[in-house]
Amino acid sequence: MAKLYFYYSAMNAGKSTALLQASYNYQERGMQTLLFAPAIDDRHKLGCISSRIGLKAEANLFTPKDNLLEQVEIFLKQRNELKCVLIDEAQFLTKNQVLQLTMVVDRLNIPVLCYGLRSDFRAEPFEGSLYLLIWADEINEIKTVCYCGRKAIMNIRFDAENHKVTQGKQIEIGGNERYISVCRKHFKLSDSSE
Numbered sequence: 001m002a003k004l005y006f007y008y009s010a011m012n013a014g015k016s017t018a019l020l021q022a023s024y025n026y027q028e029r030g031m032q033t034l035l036f037a038p039a040i041d042d043r044h045k046l047g048c049i050s051s052r053i054g055l056k057a058e059a060n061l062f063t064p065k066d067n068l069l070e071q072v073e074i075f076l077k078q079r080n081e082l083k084c085v086l087i088d089e090a091q092f093l094t095k096n097q098v099l100q101l102t103m104v105v106d107r108l109n110i111p112v113l114c115y116g117l118r119s120d121f122r123a124e125p126f127e128g129s130l131y132l133l134i135w136a137d138e139i140n141e142i143k144t145v146c147y148c149g150r151k152a153i154m155n156i157r158f159d160a161e162n163h164k165v166t167q168g169k170q171i172e173i174g175g176n177e178r179y180i181s182v183c184r185k186h187f188k189l190s191d192s193s194e
Contacts, residue, residue, distance in 0.1 A: 002111040003137035004102055006090065008118040008129060010152045010181035013144035015115040017051040019086050022113055031083035034075050035059035036068065038092040049088045059088065062097070069100035072108065082110055090116030093128030102135055115142075121157035121179065123187065144181050152181035 009015055023033045037049050037059040050056040062068060068085075076082050085104055087093065093101075093114070101112045114136070118129050125133075133139060146152040157179055 002105045002109045004105045004132075004135065005111070005113045005138045005140065006129075006132035006136035007113065007115045007140050007142055008132075009142035010144055011117065011155050011179050012052065012181050013142045013152075014051070014053075015142055016049055016088055017053055017055055018142060019088055019113065019115045020049060020051055020055045020057055023057060023084070023086050026084050032079060032081045033084045033086060034072065034082055035086050035088070036062050036071075037088045039063045040092060062093075064092075064094050064097075066097070067100055068097050069103045069107075072104050072110065076108070082108075085110055085112045087112065087114040087116075090114035090132060091118075091120075091126035091129045092116070093132070095127055095131045098128060098131035098135055105137070117155065119154065121155050123154060146181065146183035146186055148183060148186060150183035150185065152183055154182050154184060154187035156180050156182055156187060 007015060007018060019035075023035060026033045035049060035057055037047070039061040040063075047059055047061055048056050049059045060071065062071075072082065072085060085101070087101070093116075101114070104110050104112050114128075114132055116129055116132070117126060118133070119125055144152045
């Protein structure tokens with residue numbers, strides 16, 4: 001029986017690597033997968049999921065207006081086979097898109113694996129993550145560590161002068177040059193170098 005999975009973590013825990021490995025495992029056994037990545041994430045080549053360790057794969061882009069259930073149904077009509085749907089940066093999904101993914105699971109009996117951040121730099125939930133936490137059949141944490149050695153569960157955004165940013169737009173695309181994963185203790189400190 002198919003399920004909706006949510007794999008979450010702080011930044012730089014290997015979510016994209018885990019997604020690409022899961023897709024590879026299906027494909028190695030001759031099973032077709034369908035990958036999605038958000039169009040807003042322009043850190044790498046658009047339409048490509050890239051991991052920090054060099055793995056990459058082509059993906060279909062999604063925007064907040066896209067109906068993912070319809071896209072999966074179109075793919076099925078064209079290919080006549082699909083064994084798994086995988087979503088990178090799932091925090092950028094909308095509530096409606098998470099609901100559409102539940103329909104992929106419940107109506108089409110296709111497993112959906114979503115990988116994303118649980119919270120933003122203000123310790124607030126992303127819309128996609130919030131509804132995945134509510135509606136996913138299985139929720140799994142991918143662990144990473146703070147620079148102090150504790151488990152990192154939070155994300156800090158930095159400005160150009162390396163000061164912690166506490167206000168601003170929720171979505172601002174960036175990688176190691178803008179964000180760091182930290183434990184709760186270091187998240188609460190005003191400067192992550194303390």
